[in-house]
Amino acid sequence: MSKIIACYKWVADEADIRINPDQSVDITKAKGKISDYDKNAIEAAVEAAGKLGGQAVTLTFGNAGAKPSIKDALSRGPEEAYWVKAAEADQADGAVTARALAAAIQKIGDSSLVICAEGASDTYARQIAPRIGAILNLPVISSVIIMTFEGNSLVATRKLEDSLETVKVELPAVVAVLPEANNPPLPGLKAVMAAGKKPLTEYSAADLGIDFKPRNQVVAVKGYVMNRKNIIFDAGDSVSRVKELAAALRKEGVL
Amino acid sequence: MSGIYVYSDRLEIAAELIGFAKSGGQAAYALCFSQAEADQLASRGADKVIYLKGDSPLPENYGKALADYLKEQDAELLVVGATARGRDMAARVAGYLDCGMVSDVAALDYSNGQLNTERIIYGGAVVQSETISGFCVVTVAGGKFSPVSGQAEIKTVAVQADPRVTLVETAPITKEGVDLKQAASVVCVGLGLEKEADLKMARDLADVLNAELGCTRGISEERHWLPVEQYIGISGAVIKPQLYISMGVSGQIQHIFGVRDAQFIVAIDSNEKAPIFKFADYGIVGDMYEIIPLLTETLKA
Numbered sequence: 001m002s003k004i005i006a007c008y009k010w011v012a013d014e015a016d017i018r019i020n021p022d023q024s025v026d027i028t029k030a031k032g033k034i035s036d037y038d039k040n041a042i043e044a045a046v047e048a049a050g051k052l053g054g055q056a057v058t059l060t061f062g063n064a065g066a067k068p069s070i071k072d073a074l075s076r077g078p079e080e081a082y083w084v085k086a087a088e089a090d091q092a093d094g095a096v097t098a099r100a101l102a103a104a105i106q107k108i109g110d111s112s113l114v115i116c117a118e119g120a121s122d123t124y125a126r127q128i129a130p131r132i133g134a135i136l137n138l139p140v141i142s143s144v145i146i147m148t149f150e151g152n153s154l155v156a157t158r159k160l161e162d163s164l165e166t167v168k169v170e171l172p173a174v175v176a177v178l179p180e181a182n183n184p185p186l187p188g189l190k191a192v193m194a195a196g197k198k199p200l201t202e203y204s205a206a207d208l209g210i211d212f213k214p215r216n217q218v219v220a221v222k223g224y225v226m227n228r229k230n231i232i233f234d235a236g237d238s239v240s241r242v243k244e245l246a247a248a249l250r251k252e253g254v255l
Numbered sequence: 256m257s258g259i260y261v262y263s264d265r266l267e268i269a270a271e272l273i274g275f276a277k278s279g280g281q282a283a284y285a286l287c288f289s290q291a292e293a294d295q296l297a298s299r300g301a302d303k304v305i306y307l308k309g310d311s312p313l314p315e316n317y318g319k320a321l322a323d324y325l326k327e328q329d330a331e332l333l334v335v336g337a338t339a340r341g342r343d344m345a346a347r348v349a350g351y352l353d354c355g356m357v358s359d360v361a362a363l364d365y366s367n368g369q370l371n372t373e374r375i376i377y378g379g380a381v382v383q384s385e386t387i388s389g390f391c392v393v394t395v396a397g398g399k400f401s402p403v404s405g406q407a408e409i410k411t412v413a414v415q416a417d418p419r420v421t422l423v424e425t426a427p428i429t430k431e432g433v434d435l436k437q438a439a440s441v442v443c444v445g446l447g448l449e450k451e452a453d454l455k456m457a458r459d460l461a462d463v464l465n466a467e468l469g470c471t472r473g474i475s476e477e478r479h480w481l482p483v484e485q486y487i488g489i490s491g492a493v494i495k496p497q498l499y500i501s502m503g504v505s506g507q508i509q510h511i512f513g514v515r516d517a518q519f520i521v522a523i524d525s526n527e528k529a530p531i532f533k534f535a536d537y538g539i540v541g542d543m544y545e546i547i548p549l550l551t552e553t554l555k556a
């Protein structure tokens with residue numbers, strides 16, 4: 001059966017990133033999560049499979065730490081998971097990531113639709129879907145908010161800065177969805193239980209023959225620090241706190 | 256023709272990118288996909304305007320043609336305006352040519368065939384510096400460079416557009432929001448607001464402060480309570496007011512990215528652990544339904 005492949009990335013939660021006073025970045029304590037908008041990509045695949053027929057599956061390219069993502073992703077409805085498991089994912093740039101995903105998509109075989117989110121919550125580079133399309137020579141539609149299907153065609157509405165553009169394509173195709181495309185529900189207990197029993201296929205770098213050489217060279221990573229006054233008015237009742245705030249703002253000359 | 260090639264679906268950004276290319280002394284070639292764009296670009300100071308002519312109204316359908324053309328010309332660098340279309344086309348070219356690309360750079364420098372860039376990652380928490388040698392692609396938002404002027408010859412090159420994606424219809428989005436970038440003060444509402452009618456509370460405060468009303472992404476994209484022009488952050492408006500006052504905004508980094516350059520940040524939130532307080536100059540931990548009307552009254556007096 002033809003597959004609808006949702007690509008998601010397992011990323012460090014940016015809310016847990018600690019910036020040291022010397023602006024060095026400590027990411028070691030950050031929990032992993034499915035990149036926020038990739039949940040919309042997964043939901044879009046599940047919804048598309050319902051309308052188009054076929055099987056929604058997930059695909060991720062990540063190191064061994066991405067393990068917990070599999071069950072999480074499958075609890076959101078897809079039937080099978082694919083994982084390109086490679087330590088090199090840590091150093092991957094857009095070129096490498098797209099090559100890895102494209103190679104896996106080819107290996108998976110018969111697919112009618114590949115769905116990415118517009119941007120990952122770490123890179124927010126908004127590159128991967130068009131790159132995959134180019135590598136596999138598939139048509140690409142980005143910035144998608146609405147998808148409808150007519151036979152084997154996809155009619156998609158794109159949200160651009162100042163217009164809504166509706167386009168049509170014969171499948172297979174690659175799509176990047178905006179978070180406005182849908183509202184992914186929280187997985188229920190039953191779905192979480194069922195996820196553990198769904199099949200997972202792992203690919204190694206050797207299985208796919210991927211060229212892992214990044215094109216971009218990262219030369220520095222620096223935390224952003226913002227120095228603010230951090231004055232919290234917490235003494236007394238609400239009325240007196242508000243008075244203190246108003247007085248402070250008057251003193252700063254911003255009122 | 257070796258040199259820097261620039262493209263944007265927005266004329267103003269294209270003109271700025273030509274300005275960038277010229278500032279380093281390199282030849283600047285402006286790319287476009289329609290005669291109308293070519294005519295407009297002709298006075299914007301490029302060394303040449305290159306009109307890739309095919310039969311599709313969708314610029315994206317020229318991704319492959321553009322990649323082939325750049326390769327054939329031995330282009331050094333492709334600089335693209337970071338709009339929805341621009342990012343898409345840039346990444347397609349990078350995909351076809353399997354080359355490096357840096358998206359939405361905050362800073363860039365191109366010299367001796369090497370591109371050095373800075374961009375933010377993790378929603379704004381981290382700045383990453385990268386270098387790439389050899390042909391590569393970069394996208395840049397508008398407003399970073401000064402446009403130049405000067406007449407350029409238009410060279411028309413017939414190319415094959417990808418016929419697979421066809422245009423069904425296009426409908427303009429009418430902008431209903433205000434331009435927050437110019438506002439001296441901004442009152443910002445977040446998802447802590449319980450219902451749409453409660454926006455009045457925020458509007459009342461904004462009126463007293465002579466401020467514009469802004470919001471977080473969820474308020475406009477999910478709940479549709481305010482126009483999308485009014486949401487602030489990495490994917491919305493980046494503002495520089497003297498005063499920014501938030502209510503019911505948790506202060507996730509993607510939102511904070513948009514208010515970093517505010518002179519004073521004031522936060523009202525019921526959760527004392529909300530990250531917004533780390534980014535605030537002044538704050539009150541409390542229920543905004545109690546604090547905001549009090550603040551409005553106090554400021555009126």
Ligand SMILES: Cc1cc2nc3c(=O)[nH]c(=O)nc-3n(C[C@H](O)[C@H](O)[C@H](O)COP(=O)(O)OP(=O)(O)OC[C@H]3O[C@@H](n4cnc5c(N)ncnc54)[C@H](O)[C@@H]3O)c2cc1C
Binds near residue numbers: 037124487506541543
């Ligand atoms: C790639 C990416 C890009 C993004 N871009 C943007 C962007 O450009 N702009 C943006 O805004 N977001 C953006 N986001 C989303 C962002 O991560 C946050 O989810 C969002 O900013 C949270 O909005 P919020 O603060 O309104 O809501 P919440 O995080 O839900 O916070 C609501 C707050 O209201 C408080 N509250 C509740 N009731 C009350 C009350 N009665 N009184 C006082 N306080 C109360 C709560 O304590 C809480 O702190 C992006 C996310 C990603 C992944």
Ligand SMILES: Nc1ncnc2c1ncn2[C@@H]1O[C@H](COP(=O)(O)O)[C@@H](O)[C@H]1O
Binds near residue numbers: 010115118121125
């Ligand atoms: N390592 C990865 N594994 C699977 N999908 C990915 C990966 N990296 C990026 N993607 C997909 O591509 C989208 C855009 O990523 P980016 O271009 O990096 O912003 C993400 O939202 C995912 O849908």
